[in-house]
Amino acid sequence: MFSFSGTYHVFIDTKGRINLPSKFIEVLNNRYNNTLVLFKIDDCIVIYPEKEWEVYEEKVLRLSSMKKNVRDYRRIFYSRVQKDCILKHGKILIPQSLREYANLNREVVLLGASTIIEIWSKEIWDEFIANNDDKFEELAEEMANLG
Amino acid sequence: MFSFSGTYHVFIDTKGRINLPSKFIEVLNNRYNNTLVLFKIDDCIVIYPEKEWEVYEEKVLRLSSMKKNVRDYRRIFYSRVQKDCILKHGKILIPQSLREYANLNREVVLLGASTIIEIWSKEIWDEFIANNDDKFEELAEEMANLG
């Protein structure tokens, strides 16, 4: 009801749109709105509701642009962002460059993860799970050490 | 809606004009106006909406001109500026000297980065990404320490 969860197997249409599952729509209606931000990372696309995105971006905005390092970081950061993707009729358009990045053609996996949703190409997702699923316990320990 | 983001792949016409993507135009209409400032830096051209330019220039103006270093910096700074580039019919003309500086011929990448837009030649951008994209996480940590 108030946070994203579960994996869904959906199809992307010929114009590059994805129908979000009704469970996700419900969360957006309850807690957020129709304005979403897309972010490319780890070979998938992360969907942030606008409100969640702002928390993330805030930190980057504060850095001084007089430094080359900062400018370069900002370039990479913003090159991965697509703001103002509006959810219309339950569908969201994934711009072409993002589709290419995440290798989205027809079959897509959506992963709800609390405050965000991730979009994976089915092939890459299956591969990821095949390679990493059994690392779960191992990673869990590492996480415990971090904090 | 209110800030620039994302990368766009566009073409420069034979007269040296670029069609800004409608998402960028929308931001200009909402928050700014048609008067832009172009600035040469890091092998690309940065487009500042007039209002944002003033913020940047303000910082430079505040530096004490008693120091030779500052005076030199200011000289170079101003030599890189092209003011009063007007957006007309959604197009912006990039003067020849700037096109040469940034090596813009046909294929161009536009990068929206919050308050500014950067114009890159496709070749130079691709090279930049090839060299820096995988440093993203690394840079992210560095930035986290800064702020």
Place this chain on the structure above:
DNA sequence: TTTTAAAGTGTCACAAAGTGTCGAAAAGTG
């Protein structure tokens, strides 16, 4: 000054990208 070339501008038409809507199929529910 007049002529000529170069730089810059306005407009249009076609192609490509994005949007709205609907009905059929599939999935979920009591």
Place this chain on the structure above:
DNA sequence: CACTTTTCGACACTTTGTGACACTTTAAAA
């Protein structure tokens, strides 16, 4: 099994991006 909800593709429509081309302005040369 009926009924509701959700998902999905189809298709028409709108908006946006691009190249072409004629026109205007500016600058330089005769």
